[in-house]
Amino acid sequence: MKKSFQYHIAGLAILLAAGQQAYAQQDSTRLKQEVEVVKAYQPSISDAFKINDLPQIKDEKKDKPTFNYIINSQPVFSTFEVKPVQAAQMVGEPKAELGKGLLKAGVGNYxxxxxxxxxNTKAGKNSVFGLHFRHLSxxxxxxxxxxxxxxxxxxxxxxxxxxxxxxxxxTLSTKLFFDRQAHSYYGYAGERRSDEAKEDDFxxxxxxxxxxxxxxxxxLSNEEDTRANLNYDFGLNYHYFGTxxxxxxxxxxxxxxxxxxxxxxxGLLNASVGFVRTDSILNQTTGNFGHKQQILLNISPAILLEGDVASLKAGINTFTLFDDDDDARVLITPNILAQWSPVKDNLTLYAGANGRMEQNNYSAIAAENRFVTPTQDIRKTEYQYILTxxxxxxxHPRLNYRFQVDYANIKDEHFYIFNTNNFLMDAPTSPLPPRANTFDVVYDDLKQLSLGAELxxxxxxxxxxxxxxxxxxxELDSLEEAWHKPDFELTLSTIINPEGPLKFNADIFFKGERKALEQSESFYLASSAIGPHDVDQTVHTLASYIDMNVGVEYQYSSNLSFFGRLNNFAFQQYENWLGYSQQSFNLLVGASFSF
Structure with missing residues (x-):
């Protein structure tokens, strides 16, 4: 029996060796194939808002590459106009012991x-934990x-x-967050005025x-589980916003x-329910000072067909908006994307049709334009169709490109204007009242054509x-201009990482001219009734500008580095919003220490 067992073991070893050799031959054929994944370039800026040496916890799992060819630039207008850095994202369980933290500190002019x-740290065998704190003023x-x-x-x-x-x-991911941003309404349009006049007028x-x-x-998601017959990604987001x-x-x-x-x-199914309630605003429907409450339901089914050189996604997007002050609104749009690659990796042609309904909550508008009048009641926006x-x-192997054209039909797109209402006791011959220094939101239907390129x-x-x-x-339905929207934007960025302790980066941003409206409305009181109504309008042209920025980082040791950032070093004076100039040349220097 002992000899029989030995014979079985010897036979099994021979079979395993033969199988391993066959598999190695098959695998060697596979290894000769070259796979190159090209992602949309994301420049890294070595300053207070773009952290190059952020320690990350990397996962052994591999994400499937996603391709997004939408241009979404954010100019480095000044220290405060850079898109804020996100919290350190920990992607899976670490496979090696890494540094746990990064501390950065600096100071600049202004x-x-x-x-x-x-x-970042491991909280257990299957868990990771992280903290992020930031201050800039x-x-x-x-x-x-x-x-x-x-x-x-x-x-x-x-x-x-x-x-x-x-x-x-x-994988279950959680995030608790709090952020506070403070500013003052420091700008105004028109001729220069004294401090006393500004306090009286604005x-x-x-x-x-x-x-x-x-x-x-x-x-909660299992999107990385290739063995699953059904992949899912569930999410819950809640925030409280106050001013x-x-x-x-x-x-x-x-x-x-x-x-x-x-x-x-x-088969694909995207579904969501969104609830928003805003208080202490001027309700546009009722005309009263109070609250606004909405529920947005989205159900978007689709199918995806994939071949060797082509793919097709076909479906619909359905949106239903329930508003306490208005009738329910239903929007149905196509959800189609076709791609064909006649020359694999070198040439892909694509076309699609899509649409969506945006629930423009107050906090999103305040983040876009922090100088908006606080009592604004924000309407939804309907992208009835977007053709792409x-x-x-x-x-070339080192040169990637994308050229894209989009045509969108948009209902109730929002625009910002300087506007104020005033009630006068005098006759209509009295002088018109001064302007405000905050922005009201106005709406119009819009057809927008955009031509984009990326290299x-x-x-x-x-x-x-x-x-x-x-x-x-x-192309607007009633407004004279697309207020504050540019006709052209351009971004050029470069990163230089030579051998040695120094790293460099530079950015050049160009934004074309924009039109801005300054409007004053006057209501005259006659006895107990409101009499004639005057509107005074002034159109301003916000000049085009070029904003140039450069950064440098010096790696003194494996744990300590020094950085510097020059923003707007061409000393350009320009406005993103009428009456509110951005900071001119600004400098930020500091050091970072990893541990």
């Missing part, structure tokens, strides 16, 4: 202190277009706690405003994305360049 802390003066120097304080404070727990076939002159936002995000002037907002969204494989296609077409691929060239492993630009054309 009396600008800066500090930021990231901390500025207390200097800004020179307006009319040469008036005004105080323009601003501050940003962020606190975030995030975790990930890994189950056998799914209802919000130099008033302080603060936006506070806190909430929780939960996400110093008394406006509050509660917003909650529950959504899911399901993907199931069938014999010849994949373009090509993407490579001209990414990797000159070497140490140098790369990124160029992207978009041209816009607007």
């Amino acid at each position: 009396l600008t202190p800066y500090g930021e802390l990231f901390y 500025s207390n200097g003066n800004v020179k307006l277009i009319n040469d008036d120097k005004v105080d323009a304080p601003r501050s940003e404070n962020v606190a975030e706690l995030f975790t990930k727990h890994f189950f056998r076939r799914s 209802p919000y002159w130099n008033d302080k405003q603060a936006f506070s936002k806190g909430g929780i995000q939960l996400n 110093k002037t008394g406006q509050t907002e509660n917003k909650a969204t529950v959504g899911s994305l399901l993907q199931k494989d069938f014999d010849t296609f994949q 077409g373009g090509i993407k691929g490579k001209f 990414y060239y990797t000159a070497s492993d140490l140098v790369n360049f990124h160029l992207q630009g978009t041209y816009y054309s607007y």
Whole structure:
């Protein structure tokens, strides 16, 4: 029996060796295939808002690459106009012991202190935990277009706690967050005025405003489980938003994305329910000072067919909006995307049709334009259809490209204007009242054509360049101009990482001319009734500008580095919003320490 057992073991070893040799031969054929994944370039800026040396916890799992060819640039207008850095994202369980934290601190002109802390650690065998804190403030003066120097304080404070727990076939992510941004209404349009005149004329002159936002995000998904017959991604987002002037907002969204494989296609289902309630605003429907409450339901089924050189996604998007002050609104749009690659990796042609309904909550508008009049009641926006077409691929192994055209039919797009209402006791011959220094929101139906191009060239492993630009054309239903919207935007970025301790990056941003409207409405009181009504309008042209920025980082040791950032070093004076100039040349220097 012992000899029989030995014979079985010897035979099994021979079979395993033969199988391993056959598998190795098969695998060697596979290894000869070359796979190259090209992602949309995302420039890294080594300053207070773009952290190059952020420690990350990397996962052994591999994400399927996603391709997004939409241009979404964010100019580095000044220290405060850079898109804020996100919290450290921990992607799965670590496979090696990494540094746990990063501390950054710096100071700049305009009396600008800066500090930021990231901390990541394993909370258990299957869990990771992280913290992120940030402070940045500025207390200097800004020179307006009319040469008036005004105080323009601003501050940003962020606190975030995030975790990930890994189950056998799914991942649960949580994030608790709080951020507070404060500023003053320091700008105004027109000729220069004395401080006394500004306080008398402008209802919000130099008033302080603060936006506070806190909430929780939960996400449960098994999208990386290739063995699952059904992939899912469930999410819950809630935030509470409040302002110093008394406006509050509660917003909650529950959504899911399901993907199931069938014999010849994949089935997709995207569904969500969103609830938002805003208080202490001027309700546009009732005309009363009170609240607004809405529920948005989205159900979007689709199928996906994929071949060797072509793919087709076909479905519909359905949106239903329930408003306490209005009738329910239903929007149905196509959800189609076709792609064909006649030359694999080098040329892909694509075309599609889509649409959506945006629940324009108050906090989103305040984040876009922080100088908006606090009592605004924000309407929804309907993208009734968006037609897209373009090509993407490579001209050369180091040169990627994308050319895209979009045509959208939009209902109730929002625009910003300077506007104020005044009641006068005198006769209509009295002088018109002064303008406000905050923005009202107006709406119009819009047909928008955009032509976009993007080039990414990797000159070497140490140098790369990124160029992207978009041209816009607007056709409005009733407004004279697409107020504050540019006709052209261009961004050029480069990153240089030579061998050695120094790293460099530079950005050039160009924005074309924009039209802005300054409007004053006067109502005259006659006895107990409102008499004649006058409207005075002034159209301003916000000049085009070029904003140039450069950054440098010096790696002194494996744990300590020093950084510097020069923003707007061409000393350009320009406005993103009428009456509100941006900071001119600003400098930020500091150090970072990893541990």
